[in-house]
Amino acid sequence: MNLEQILLILKNQFQYRTAQEQMMRAVHSACFESKIAVIEAGTGIGKTFAYLLPSLLSRGDRKIIVSTASVSLQEQLCYKDLPTVQSSFGLDFEFLPIKGRRRYVCPLRLTQVLQDQQHYAPNLTHIDDDEITNILYLMYDTLANGSWDGDMDNWPEEVDAYFWSTISTDRFGCLGKRCPQVTVCPYWIQRKKFHDVDVLVINHDLLLSDIFSGSQFLLNLLKNGLLIIDEAHVFANKTLQYFSKTSSFLGAIEWLADVPDFVGQSEFHHKIFDEIQYLSKILEQAYFSIKNQQEKFKNNIWQLKQLPSDLNQIGEEITVHSKELLALIIHVREDLLVQQTDDEASTIIGLGFVQSKLENLLACWKLLCQQDKPAKPSVARWFSIEKKQGKGGQDFYVHASPIAVADRLQVLWQACQHSVILCSATLRALGKFQRFLNQTGLSHQETLAVETHYFASPFDYQRSQLVIPAMQYEPTQQHLSHYIEEVIQVLPKIIQPQQSTLVLFSSWNMMNAVYQGLTEDYQQICLIQGEYSRKHILERHKHNVDQDQWSMIFGLQSFAEGIDLPGKYCEHVIITRLPFVMPQTPIELTRAEWLSSQGKNPFTHYALPLASLRLTQAVGRLIRQESDQGQVTILDRRIVTKKYGKYLLDNLPNFSLCIE
Numbered sequence: 001m002n003l004e005q006i007l008l009i010l011k012n013q014f015q016y017r018t019a020q021e022q023m024m025r026a027v028h029s030a031c032f033e034s035k036i037a038v039i040e041a042g043t044g045i046g047k048t049f050a051y052l053l054p055s056l057l058s059r060g061d062r063k064i065i066v067s068t069a070s071v072s073l074q075e076q077l078c079y080k081d082l083p084t085v086q087s088s089f090g091l092d093f094e095f096l097p098i099k100g101r102r103r104y105v106c107p108l109r110l111t112q113v114l115q116d117q118q119h120y121a122p123n124l125t126h127i128d129d130d131e132i133t134n135i136l137y138l139m140y141d142t143l144a145n146g147s148w149d150g151d152m153d154n155w156p157e158e159v160d161a162y163f164w165s166t167i168s169t170d171r172f173g174c175l176g177k178r179c180p181q182v183t184v185c186p187y188w189i190q191r192k193k194f195h196d197v198d199v200l201v202i203n204h205d206l207l208l209s210d211i212f213s214g215s216q217f218l219l220n221l222l223k224n225g226l227l228i229i230d231e232a233h234v235f236a237n238k239t240l241q242y243f244s245k246t247s248s249f250l251g252a253i254e255w256l257a258d259v260p261d262f263v264g265q266s267e268f269h270h271k272i273f274d275e276i277q278y279l280s281k282i283l284e285q286a287y288f289s290i291k292n293q294q295e296k297f298k299n300n301i302w303q304l305k306q307l308p309s310d311l312n313q314i315g316e317e318i319t320v321h322s323k324e325l326l327a328l329i330i331h332v333r334e335d336l337l338v339q340q341t342d343d344e345a346s347t348i349i350g351l352g353f354v355q356s357k358l359e360n361l362l363a364c365w366k367l368l369c370q371q372d373k374p375a376k377p378s379v380a381r382w383f384s385i386e387k388k389q390g391k392g393g394q395d396f397y398v399h400a401s402p403i404a405v406a407d408r409l410q411v412l413w414q415a416c417q418h419s420v421i422l423c424s425a426t427l428r429a430l431g432k433f434q435r436f437l438n439q440t441g442l443s444h445q446e447t448l449a450v451e452t453h454y455f456a457s458p459f460d461y462q463r464s465q466l467v468i469p470a471m472q473y474e475p476t477q478q479h480l481s482h483y484i485e486e487v488i489q490v491l492p493k494i495i496q497p498q499q500s501t502l503v504l505f506s507s508w509n510m511m512n513a514v515y516q517g518l519t520e521d522y523q524q525i526c527l528i529q530g531e532y533s534r535k536h537i538l539e540r541h542k543h544n545v546d547q548d549q550w551s552m553i554f555g556l557q558s559f560a561e562g563i564d565l566p567g568k569y570c571e572h573v574i575i576t577r578l579p580f581v582m583p584q585t586p587i588e589l590t591r592a593e594w595l596s597s598q599g600k601n602p603f604t605h606y607a608l609p610l611a612s613l614r615l616t617q618a619v620g621r622l623i624r625q626e627s628d629q630g631q632v633t634i635l636d637r638r639i640v641t642k643k644y645g646k647y648l649l650d651n652l653p654n655f656s657l658c659i660e
Contacts, residue, residue: 001091003028006053009089019455020046023423026453028054031226031419036442036450038232038433039423042457042653043620048081051228051421056091056199062225062418064199065218067207069231069238069562071099071153077201095199098190100206105150106169107181108345110140113166132163139167143186150186171213172352175345178337204229204238211412212242222415232422233613236405236439243408244401244587245364249287250388251395253280255357259329262350266332275325279318286314290383290396303382303586305593307369315369319362326358367400377404380590403591406441413445420448426561426617428454429609431651457653463629464622466655469494471637475577484510487576487635488517494633495522499571500545501552504560504618506577511554514576528554538563545569561617566624571631573622578636578648579614580607608644612651619652 007021023041030037031054041047055064068074078097085091114136139155142148152159152168175182182188194200202218210218229235256276263272289310296302307315333351336344372378380401388395402408413420422440429435433452437443442450469490473483491514495501505511508530515528527537537553544551545568553559557579583592583602592602619632632655639645640659649657 001057001089003054003057006057006089010049013088014046014049017045017458019458020050023047023050023453023455024054026451027051027421028058030421030451031055031058034418034448036413036416036420036445036448037422038427038436038442038450038452039421040427040433040454041423041425042455042459043425043623044457044459044626045455047423047425048077048230049085051230051423052081052085053089053091055226055228055419055421056085056093059198059226063197063221064226064228065207065221066199066201066228066230067204068201069204069234071103071203073231074099074201074203075153082199082201093198094196095201096190096193096197097201098194098206099151099153099203100209101170101174101187102165102168103152104185104187104190105139105143105152105167106174106187107143107150107184108175108179109169109173109349110136110143110167111181112346114140135163136167143184169349170352170356171215172356173349174352175337175348180345204231204235205242208239208242211415212408219411219415222412223417226418227416227420229420229422231424232440233424233426233436235422236409236436239405239409240402240587243367243405244399245360245367246397246399247361247364248386249283249290249396249398252357252361253283255354256280256283259354262347262354263329263332264347266335268328268332272325272328272332275321275328279321279325282314282317282321286311286318287396289314294385297383297385300385301382301586302384303380303589305378305381305590306372307381312369315365318365319369322358322362322365326355326362329355329358364398364400367402368398370400376407377402378590378594379403380587382586399586401587403587403594404439406438406444409441410445413441414447416447425620426613428651429613430647435609435613457623459623459626459628459653461623461653461655464655465631466619466652466657467494467631467633468637468640468657468659469633469635470660471635474637474641484513485517487514490635491518491574492522494574495552496572498548498550500541500550500565500569501572501574502559502565502570502621503552503554503574504576504579505554505556506579508556510576511556515554522552525550526552526554529556529559534558534563538565541565542569557614560614560621563621564624565621567628570621570624572633573619573630574633574635575615575618576635578611578634578638579618580611582607608647612648615648616652619655623653 003024007024010016010020019042023039023045026037026039027050029035039047039051041050052066066077068077074097078095082095086093139148143150148154152164174187176188179185200221207218210216256279259276260269260273263269266272290302293302306312329351333348333355336348336351367379368381370379380399380403382399384397384399386395386397387393422442427433427436434443437450437452471483471486471490473479473486475483491503505514511528515523515526518526527541529537532540534555537555541551541553542565560579581588583589591606595602595605622628622630622632639648
């Protein structure tokens, strides 16, 4: 079968869209010519089919790795999109979802908790003991008889997060092929299947963890494979989160004190004990050094451009000794794995826990002590205060994070010897791809040629209105209190009775102030973020609308992207304030300072492009399918009074514009 035959089936059996065909041809070309294609595909194009079909046609003997933003999107691909492609287009291929170890039950841990619940799950005081026991036995039985595959997401009821952590594991706690229950382990059963499938469906977190953890399971596949990164607009931020590190002081001293219990009488026992004693001593020294400078904290945060000389010296010692201790722990653990008996399984798992803690401690302090280079993006460094029960009443946490990940992602791009497809509904900022290319490092990678494509949504936005009402105040810092009062007065005038409405805010304070200022009648129809989970709010909103009840959602940025409220579930989107991100967090402040040091305006080079992207995502909540229509209202007059407002408006969908 070729592309023209696929297109003919699409035209005969599905709703034909010109933009979808154009995207398919772009993906097909990139696959055959071994290019990196960066694609923005507007809402309604059908981008999943547009990247799946041509990549399947051109794969040859290569595996296709599809990475998406979340487990829920993985499941949509595996339970809906890929089966439809198989049945409707007659393409012969096998696919498999791959998740991290933490998404699967660990049979060994499950057995251990069953045998000694008080030892392995002592902190489950919020769940009744009998209830825990019943769930454990039910999981054990259903796993044994094959009626459950061990996947957390396939368990019929929601599982308490802490409870699940006691019966699952990570790469540090996993015994791998030496585990006595490896033959019945859901994770390893799933992993064995990947050799026989053509399409692996993963998520961004798993992709990043595999690439940078050293396992290289996926990295090796990419040398002769095709990588598709769906929901690519979050990929750079996911990478930044992966490299951001946090560690405590007193907390670290506490888990270090437990290490000798796992080491036993190994030949390195005395050396390990000495390293623990010294490392604990310098961590305590660092703790009191910071405590003596507590006046430097503002709102429980002390941000540093570089570490003071005394802390830098302490940090270098922590780095050296945590590295030495880590090497010893790995050596002891590997020796035990070679000669492992069932009795030593708990010890090996415990050493794995220690290894993970030491790797994090080392990475955190190494990044913290790293010297900034003039031409390279800085590292954000800060300490924070956390309340703690027991000795001292508080602990300090050390944080270190890069402000850019373009250089780090070169490892991924260099591994891709064939094609890469990156796509999303929102990749451009102010109409250009440059921000995305810079963030991901694609603007200066040299492995494959990079091409960009934009395919507009087929939806008729002219049937819907974008309204900019007359407002007396703008949400500047000088007039913010007056602006909030005006929003409270304006909302009841512009919200139509029985119209399902999504109201988006830029801060918790503003959202709560507006909510408190509304009359009780409006408060009763409002579902406000923070009172319930996002999932619960969306379900309850849809239920209310289905019951012909008036419903309105108050939400922040997480409600401005990635939610789907088609048709009657969202008829009016109100944006109270343009989504500018003011530098407030240590990472944002460090980034702004670094841009200034490079002669770049932080507003022009960072805040404005990001606001453009976020505004596009926010207005995109209104039109989710072809029949949708409604109204977007922006209460921030700066979009018409400021020079930059024209750039923001020009890059929004082509709504019918009404400026009062």
